[in-house]
Amino acid sequence: MLHDTSPLAVLIFAAFVVGVIGLSFWLGRKKQSAAAYYAAHGEVHWFVNGIAFAGDYLSAASFLGICGMIAFSGYDGFLYSIGFLAGWVVALFVIAEPIKALGRFTFADALDAKFNSRGIKMAVAISTLVVSIFYLIPQMVGAGSLITPLLGLPHAVGVVLVGVAVTLIVVTAGMVSTTWVQFIKGSLLVFFCGILTLLILGRGLTVNAGRPGTENLTPQVKTIRPDGTVLIDGQPQTRDHDLRPVGTILRLPERYAGKTATGPLKPLEYLSALEDSTIVTWSATRHSDEEGTHVTYSPIEKKGADLLKPGGYFKGLSSGTLAGRLDFASLMLALFCGTASLPHILIRYYTVKDAAAARKSTVVGIAAIGVFYVLTLYLGLGAMTSGALDPTDTNMAAPLLAKSFSTTLFAVISAIAFTTVLGTVSGLIMAGSGAVAHDLVENVFAVPMTDHEKVRCGKIAAVALGVIAMALGILFKNFNVSFLVGWAFNIAASANLPALVMLLFWPRTTKQGIIAAVTVGMMASLGWILLSADTFEKVYGLSGNLSPMPFSQPGLVTIPLGFMVLVVVSLLTPRPVAVRT
Template sequence: MIYNASILPIILFLTIVISVLTISILSARKTSSVKGYFAAGGNIPWTVNGIAFAGDYLSAASFLGICGMIAMSGYDGFLYSIGYLAGWVMALFVVAEPMKKLGKYTFTDALDSKFNSPAIQLMAGISTLLVSIFYLIPQMVGAGALVTPLLGLPHYVGVIMVGSIVIFIVATAGMKSTTYVQFIKGGLLIVFSTILVGMLLYNGLNKDVSDDYHDFVELTAVMNGETVSDIKEAGYEITGELSDSKGYFIRLKNDGYNNWWKVSEKGKISEALSIVDSKEGIKLYNGAPIEEERFYPVGHMSKVIVNGKEVEATGPLNPFSYLSTIESSQVVRFEKYGFTFEDEHVSIWYQEPTSGSEILRPGLKFKVDKGSTPLSKLNFVSLMLALFFGTSALPHVLIRYYTVPSARDARKSTILAIIAIGFFYVLTLFIGLGAMTSGVLDVESSNMAAPLLAKSFGSILFSIISAIAFATVLGTVSGLIVASSGAVAHDLVDRFFKVKMTDKRKVIVGKTAAVSVGAIAIVLGILFKGMNVSFLVGWAFAIAASANFPSIIMLLFWKKTTAQGIASSVGVGMISAIGIILLSPSMFERYGLLASQAIIPLDNPGIISIPLSFLTLVIVSLLTQKKVKA
């Protein structure tokens, strides 16, 4: 889709950037010690820390990714909201207070608190770096996706811009400025998402989404057996056809443009959206270059049913009636399919009328019902496990326990975070469904669902929501880079390599690490353009749950845990989770191969890598008991 920049979003964007840079410069004056840089001096009030937790955690994955996934796949996207929030229960009941007591600046400190083991320092330091980098990729992808409609700039410019600003935030004042950026962003995100949902409910559900919405055409085929021989309507010429297990598609030439359509079993031909990578190296959007704007925003209701009667519009709805009306109605979704035709790669998004009852239960993305296999169910279970156990093992979340004065404050700030995050996740269902039914979706980038929904309510709300989404990325990326720089400066350089450093020198090493990790994140953010950010974050959770979670739990609850057991468990969890991801169907598609060729058919590694990591810890700890006693 073509996005045109306007002045208001640019002003708001600049306001956000100037605000966070000012916070950083002001905080920098008070941040010269290690304690100040990595843990904000340990004196952040629990109320600020709680909202900062929300600001840290409600990343691009939550705001852009989940809303986008709900908009494309209904309830299956909401499963991420449920899993992400449930993970906080583990963090509150089991991890928060012990981590606060054991830790100093980093997650590695807590794991190593009883052992002073170089092996733990090395493995946990590397694990922190890897989890943070995997978590950074989707944030940077989200930044790139946002900057295009907000400022009219290409994706890579957005990634470089976010990377540079965040490097400045972290390199100037570390955890202190990061905390306040996250606090402000968390608060704004929740307030304006609530306003967006309020406007959505007031607007209700409508069959006609807007005057600008493209009127999708339906043609009638003249069938010759099972193939289309002609089109009843004048002006259309058949120039190609393809029939396979996914359906029957034909290419029609009309007004000089070649575009792909889908043929139904009843001989009806419905208009679709398509992108063709032509032999000449040009991308054609519905048969034309993108500048001709023939590639439309989509998503509408084909039937709006209230109390058993079909209506054109519902008028204002309460949250319950909004959901129940969608459940009894019908929405036209756009399913993606890719194939090669005459040596050209074709991506087609065809209309798929879907009943509301199918949209509001699992199954459109994660195959647990129709078309499911034991493997697809295992994939679903694996994802839900990783989300549940991953939160309490994310290094950038764990370090926030060291910024408050006491264990009691750690607990209270976690509860405030659960309230704020839980409320926001309820809103994601409405925002996602709103985007699905309001004719605003850009099928090329599901990540833009929430800002584009805001755009349907006017440019002011769009500008505010986009600017907040940008701040969302800044806040989370800052936290991740602080965690990474702590891993390098404190865990690896200071503790593992035992490089003698003054307080000031250690802060300089931390800042240098922040710049390096930021640069890596920029490169990866450009390479992974186009992938759903929530899906990518699912991987970060799986690595954290596999590498870190077993060690945290066993350290707290199993007295026979040894340093060797922890180090091995972190290593095995990390390697197995990343290995499964690299050999997964999604990555094979990324390599340009077929998903069916993937060596491991699972997209979510947790169900294998988490138990493997636990098992490793138990076996190695039992084998190294004598050494501990000696």
């Protein structure tokens, strides 16, 4: 669909960017120490750090991806939310306090605290970079693909804008400015999702909501011709002849017999009324011939109760095959184990004063992220029944839902969607900068540096990573990259979690064991992903049947593999000398 862009959205976003960059320069006006650049002196208030956790963690994939998945497929998007949140339990109960006590600036500091081994620092720095770059690509590509419908600018402009803004945020005041940007973003995101949810409940459910045309349930065909022109139902696409917006209620529950709208609903009433309603969702099928690629969008009448149970998106669940179920279990395991292994999340533990502040800020983070995921469920369901959805673009579900209320709200939500990218990318660049400058240059290659030079080295690394991020964002423009976030969780969980957990719970762990577990966990999960059916289909454009892997998500195999490698290698190498203090 062609979207009207809003000058107000551009204005709000520009004001936000100018505001946060101004704030960053102000925060960075004094000369900095390495402790300030990497860890904000460990002086961030626990509440600010907690909201910043949310700003760091809730990426564009969380906000737009989950809303879209719920709006188009129903319940399964909520399964992602449950998995994303559950990972924080591992972070709080198992990882937070030791990582705070053992490390100084980076995750490698903590893993290496007992051994002082360059091999460990090297392996962990590389796994940090791999995980952070896989996480970074979808953020940057997302920035580019969002900017066109939201702000009316070309893809590359979105990528460069985010890349430059984030690099400035990081090089001005490092972790101090990153923290504040994430705090502001986290607060705005939760607050405006709350406003949208109140509006959704206030509007209730309406039969054939949205603009005229949504009640028309004939299939729609979009044809992309070889020369790039687009036809809608055989005629050239224009503003007046475009795909009709979709996503409506066909029938309300019997208790509303004779009415076309429920009026305002309470939170549980809303869900219950939706379960008893009949809803029209749209699915896409594509085929190609000499005229071009045809995508047919067809309406499917569904019972609310069927949309609100698992299996709409994860076909492995509804098909009931063993491989499909293992694939799902593997993803849920990776989400559970991955959060506490993500370097850009872990470094936030070095910005608070002590273990008590680390605990308190995690609780605040869990509260903010948990509330956000509950609100996202309402946003997705509200979009599903708003009559405003673009059948070609699931990522537009949340902004278009906002548009069904007012164009001002659309502008605000568009600007916020875009700023979600800034908060997460600045966290990723910080993590990468620490891995390159602190772990590799300072510790592995042992380049002697004064404190001031350490900061400069970190900033140079941040600029380099910013440039790489922009290049990747433009290079991967035409790839479907949303699943790369899932890869990042799998690789983080497979490479980092076994080493971290065994270091804490098994005194026999040796440095060779840690190096082997990190290396094998990373290579095995990465190799599995590159050979998986998902990658064959979505990246190489081959048939998924050619893949040698039994299912696509590696975590179920590669996380235990990491533990096993660590135990075997540790037992084969000499017992570590007791250096515990």
